[in-house]
Amino acid sequence: MANSLLTDASRRLDRALQYVSISEDTAERLKSPKASLKVSIPVRMDDGSLRVFEGYRVHFDDTRGPTKGGIRFHPQVNLDEVQSLAFWMTFKCAALNLPFGGAKGGVTLNPKELSKAELERLSRGYIDAIANFIGPDTDIPAPDVYTNPMIMGWMMDQYSIIRQQRSPAVITGKPVALGGSLGRSTATGTGAFYVLEAMMAHLLGQPSDQANKPAQTVAVQGFGNAGSVVARLLFDAGYAVVAVSDSHGGIYTPQGLDIPSIQQFKADTRAVQAVYCDGTVCSLVDHKVITNEELLQLEVDILIPAALENQITAANADAIRARYIFEVANGPISADADDILDAKGITVFPDILVNAGGVTVSYFEWVQNRSGLYWTLEEVNQRLKQQMVTAAETIWQIAQTHQTSMRTAAYVQALTSLGAAMDARGTRADYVGEKG
Ligand code: NAD
Numbered sequence: 001m002a003n004s005l006l007t008d009a010s011r012r013l014d015r016a017l018q019y020v021s022i023s024e025d026t027a028e029r030l031k032s033p034k035a036s037l038k039v040s041i042p043v044r045m046d047d048g049s050l051r052v053f054e055g056y057r058v059h060f061d062d063t064r065g066p067t068k069g070g071i072r073f074h075p076q077v078n079l080d081e082v083q084s085l086a087f088w089m090t091f092k093c094a095a096l097n098l099p100f101g102g103a104k105g106g107v108t109l110n111p112k113e114l115s116k117a118e119l120e121r122l123s124r125g126y127i128d129a130i131a132n133f134i135g136p137d138t139d140i141p142a143p144d145v146y147t148n149p150m151i152m153g154w155m156m157d158q159y160s161i162i163r164q165q166r167s168p169a170v171i172t173g174k175p176v177a178l179g180g181s182l183g184r185s186t187a188t189g190t191g192a193f194y195v196l197e198a199m200m201a202h203l204l205g206q207p208s209d210q211a212n213k214p215a216q217t218v219a220v221q222g223f224g225n226a227g228s229v230v231a232r233l234l235f236d237a238g239y240a241v242v243a244v245s246d247s248h249g250g251i252y253t254p255q256g257l258d259i260p261s262i263q264q265f266k267a268d269t270r271a272v273q274a275v276y277c278d279g280t281v282c283s284l285v286d287h288k289v290i291t292n293e294e295l296l297q298l299e300v301d302i303l304i305p306a307a308l309e310n311q312i313t314a315a316n317a318d319a320i321r322a323r324y325i326f327e328v329a330n331g332p333i334s335a336d337a338d339d340i341l342d343a344k345g346i347t348v349f350p351d352i353l354v355n356a357g358g359v360t361v362s363y364f365e366w367v368q369n370r371s372g373l374y375w376t377l378e379e380v381n382q383r384l385k386q387q388m389v390t391a392a393e394t395i396w397q398i399a400q401t402h403q404t405s406m407r408t409a410a411y412v413q414a415l416t417s418l419g420a421a422m423d424a425r426g427t428r429a430d431y432v433g434e435k436g
Pocket of ligand 1: 145188221222223224225226227245246247248292306307308309328329330355356358359
């Protein structure tokens with residue numbers, strides 16, 4: 001029988017445990033979620049019929065603070081997936097030293113099949129069902145795959161109606177008009193860029209050392225919210241972004257693509273095309289059409305998977321030719337591909353570090369909601385940079401000290417932080433005589 005996603009996710013934990021002195025009890029405790037809620041959500045459809053949807057909310061661990069994690073609306077949502085995503089959130093928040101535990105939620109459906117009014121009734125119904133399981137001091141949801149600021153706004157409103165008080169801090173990723181933070185929508189790509197720049201300085205030397213060297217080449221799989229932002233920042237910083245893709249396939253040109261033109265064209269047409277735009281007039285430039293599989297196998301300096309999980313597995317890891325991989329997507333490399341990439345000398349920078357900019361600015365949003373004082377975009381990005389670079393440098397040092405991968409080092413950092421919090425909380429079980 002295939003391993004559950006959660007079992008697969010916790011394999012990364014096992015590797016890190018040999019470098020951390022935490023008790024066996026703590027390590028064992030961290031392999032199972034603290035609480036899992038399964039709910040039924042009845043929704044009146046536009047045609048008058050009633051449909052009942054299945055939803056979940058999982059608290060994985062709350063030792064370091066209220067739990068934090070997104071809500072996914074997707075046909076494949078199931079309890080195992082939500083539990084493993086909650087596991088990742090626990091370690092991401094701990095690795096970044098954010099004062100949160102980890103959680104995740106989801107509803108099993110294809111949101112594209114619902115009208116806007118049905119989607120709003122479903123979103124409010126989900127909050128009705130989980131209202132006693134979330135709260136600004138207990139568990140704070142956010143957007144994830146196929147949920148967005150509009151849905152977060154409805155959910156915040158429904159929670160406020162139930163509690164009979166305006167409660168913006170119960171959910172993050174809201175529209176700015178309802179207390180959302182400036183910089184949240186670009187936070188994941190921007191955070192990934194800060195990590196990449198800090199790490200490339202270690203790998204290649206400071207920018208001044210690189211002045212006379214050719215630009216580093218980059219391929220980005222997935223030109224969505226996260227991927228397009230990191231591609232643009234890299235283009236602006238002088239990297240040669242030679243390939244990008246979406247679910248329909250990719251475009252490649254060895255001299256580098258004009259990313260601002262591609263962004264502009266995509267905003268107008270939804271399509272990713274190799275174009276150069278002069279004002280509002282965009283024309284096609286010389287390029288090669290490639291598949292997503294070919295994009296992953298390009299000989300580039302930096303590969304950025306920013307689309308889906310399990311894109312690089314034991315089946316194709318041997319064909320990867322990039323020197324460095326920065327995981328912007330969650331779980332784009334399966335656990336069994338780690339060793340193959342390692343043996344090929346490819347350095348992987350893990351998702352729980354690289355894509356943590358989103359949850360970091362969600363944390364800033366929660367802080368701003370609770371204080372009532374709102375920050376400028378410059379303040380948000382300055383704090384984001386500090387948080388991301390500090391975490392990246394700490395994890396880099398751990399990797400050097402133990403001569404281990406950046407992924408294992410990130411889990412070492414997270415486990416150290418979690419273990420210290422668990423120890424500091426005392427051993428209630430010992431006091432009450434529950435432990436043998
Ligand atoms: P998005 O929906 O905005 O973009 C996803 C992109 O991937 C789209 O361009 C889509 O066309 C493309 N895509 C879909 N299937 C593909 C395929 N088979 N091959 C290539 N491209 C494909 O989503 P996003 O918010 O940018 O999220 C992308 C990844 O980043 C996800 O794994 C997500 O969990 C992760 N992530 C996002 C955030 C965030 O704040 N947006 C935070 C942390 C992690």
